[in-house]
Amino acid sequence: MYDNINDTYDTAIMILNTQNETVAEKYILEELSNGHACAKLHAYLSKIYLRTDRLEPALEEALKAVKLEPDYAYGLARAAYAYIFLEDVKNAVKYAKKALKLCGDNYIIMRILISLFNSCGMDKERDMLLERLENISVSSPDFYYTKACVYYYIGDYENAIDYMLLAENNGYCELYGLNLQLADLYFVMQDYKEALKRAQAAVKIYSGDYEAYYLLAKIYVALNMNGNVLKVLKKCVDLGHKDNVIYGGMALAAYNMKRYHKALEYVNQALMFKKDDAANSFMKCQILTDMEKHEAALEACKKAIEANSSVSEFYTKCSYLYTNLQDYNKALKYANIAIAVNPDDSYAYYLKGFVLSRFGQYTPAIEAFQRVIKMDPTDPENFEDICECYALVENYKKLLEYANTGLMLNKDNPVLIYYKAQALTMLGEPKKAVSLFKKLLQIDSSNPSNYVAAAYCYSQLGMWHECLEFSNQAIMLDRKNAEAFYLKGCAFQNLDRPAEAKKMFEKADILTTV
Numbered sequence: 001m002y003d004n005i006n007d008t009y010d011t012a013i014m015i016l017n018t019q020n021e022t023v024a025e026k027y028i029l030e031e032l033s034n035g036h037a038c039a040k041l042h043a044y045l046s047k048i049y050l051r052t053d054r055l056e057p058a059l060e061e062a063l064k065a066v067k068l069e070p071d072y073a074y075g076l077a078r079a080a081y082a083y084i085f086l087e088d089v090k091n092a093v094k095y096a097k098k099a100l101k102l103c104g105d106n107y108i109i110m111r112i113l114i115s116l117f118n119s120c121g122m123d124k125e126r127d128m129l130l131e132r133l134e135n136i137s138v139s140s141p142d143f144y145y146t147k148a149c150v151y152y153y154i155g156d157y158e159n160a161i162d163y164m165l166l167a168e169n170n171g172y173c174e175l176y177g178l179n180l181q182l183a184d185l186y187f188v189m190q191d192y193k194e195a196l197k198r199a200q201a202a203v204k205i206y207s208g209d210y211e212a213y214y215l216l217a218k219i220y221v222a223l224n225m226n227g228n229v230l231k232v233l234k235k236c237v238d239l240g241h242k243d244n245v246i247y248g249g250m251a252l253a254a255y256n257m258k259r260y261h262k263a264l265e266y267v268n269q270a271l272m273f274k275k276d277d278a279a280n281s282f283m284k285c286q287i288l289t290d291m292e293k294h295e296a297a298l299e300a301c302k303k304a305i306e307a308n309s310s311v312s313e314f315y316t317k318c319s320y321l322y323t324n325l326q327d328y329n330k331a332l333k334y335a336n337i338a339i340a341v342n343p344d345d346s347y348a349y350y351l352k353g354f355v356l357s358r359f360g361q362y363t364p365a366i367e368a369f370q371r372v373i374k375m376d377p378t379d380p381e382n383f384e385d386i387c388e389c390y391a392l393v394e395n396y397k398k399l400l401e402y403a404n405t406g407l408m409l410n411k412d413n414p415v416l417i418y419y420k421a422q423a424l425t426m427l428g429e430p431k432k433a434v435s436l437f438k439k440l441l442q443i444d445s446s447n448p449s450n451y452v453a454a455a456y457c458y459s460q461l462g463m464w465h466e467c468l469e470f471s472n473q474a475i476m477l478d479r480k481n482a483e484a485f486y487l488k489g490c491a492f493q494n495l496d497r498p499a500e501a502k503k504m505f506e507k508a509d510i511l512t513t514v
Helices: 010-018 021-033 039-051 055-068 073-085 089-102 107-120 123-134 141-153 157-169 175-188 192-205 210-222 226-238 244-256 260-273 278-290 294-307 312-324 328-341 346-358 362-375 380-392 396-409 414-426 430-443 448-460 464-477 482-494 498-513
Strands: none
Touching: 021 039, 039 055, 039 073, 055 073, 073 089, 073 107, 089 107, 089 123, 107 123, 107 141, 123 141, 141 157, 141 175, 157 175, 175 192, 175 210, 192 210, 210 226, 210 244, 226 244, 244 260, 244 278, 260 278, 278 294, 278 312, 294 312, 312 328, 312 346, 328 346, 346 362, 346 380, 362 380, 380 396, 380 414, 396 414, 414 430, 414 448, 430 448, 448 464, 448 482, 464 482, 482 498
């Protein structure tokens, strides 16, 4: 049976726990250069290298430990752990099984092996060790920390937090690792304020670990603190950790702050590290879209598709961009591809319906919009476009039905109020329509179409003074509104003002032919 590793090499452990990896590494290397080589030192150096994301040196040191002591269970476990990070599963399993035979009741080694077996899908070995660990009766901060880590590995986060706090309350010495683990656990549990407190405590203890800053960045993202996201990701860069993930995170933070030029700069840096990066190519597309550079956005979106052709959102974005460029054939093509990739993509059906309606193909457009409503019947805006189609095909009963259904979700939706009023007017109920137009104008008094529709409604009631009033309001908002001039002409004619009526009709004719 091996002693707990935290009791075997006190000086190295003390340095790591009270200072940081850099100082501990320097100390161990000095000891090794002075001829004090032993398996424990090499194994502990492997741990330091793994924690600082130096995988090859971590494996090298672990193998040195095993070479010095072939039956050293902790060295074998560290070798297995390094192999799994290097994605060499075969050797990871080989060394893990050797460590398993030798580990006895060393719970530190058990913790490493449980994590490894869990990641390899070796449930039988994992569960055997879990049972053995549960039967160990120890009251020490190291043991509590070990159990916390094990619960974390198997997804029991509440127990993991409880045992981590037990470790802390009983004097666990490695406060950096404890705070970082707690920060991660609270983050998973979506307790972002507590996660932030723990992550900041970890960074205060040791400021040289990019992983702590990366976790801080994720917490700040969850808290929508984009300025802080940028700050801590820049710290990762300062620590030498530059890759597509870090720069992509910086791009997203800058994008959320609407700093589009800076976001574009960061995302281009991310793509320098990995050209076939679907996520960052799509981020570039999003940035360029908001900058209204639609052709460049399309190019970036197609790069995202080249990198990953299985994401329907990429195709819907292409469709959307083609609608902005008024290339409706291609917009329809990409909407159909998105539906083929993901038949449950409601936005793809919306775009398909939108394009078909622009082609005047209202029946298939209505079918597409019905699919959208079926997928999400709770969004009143999903009823607006189908109402437009029913209005264009003059199916006023269906128009009234869908407008009413949408208004049950939001009684103040101006588009649906407009279409309901229009339907009531055309179905011979202009009095009901008038009250709706009054409500509509209280909600949206800046749209000339609302005044035109009200004026038409009053014309159906023979209320010519009101028709004149509302057509004048429409003209004040839009001097080129032919329908408003026509209705004003109708009002003058019925108010026995023929000369003025003639001028209005002539103006309407001119605007209609322009």
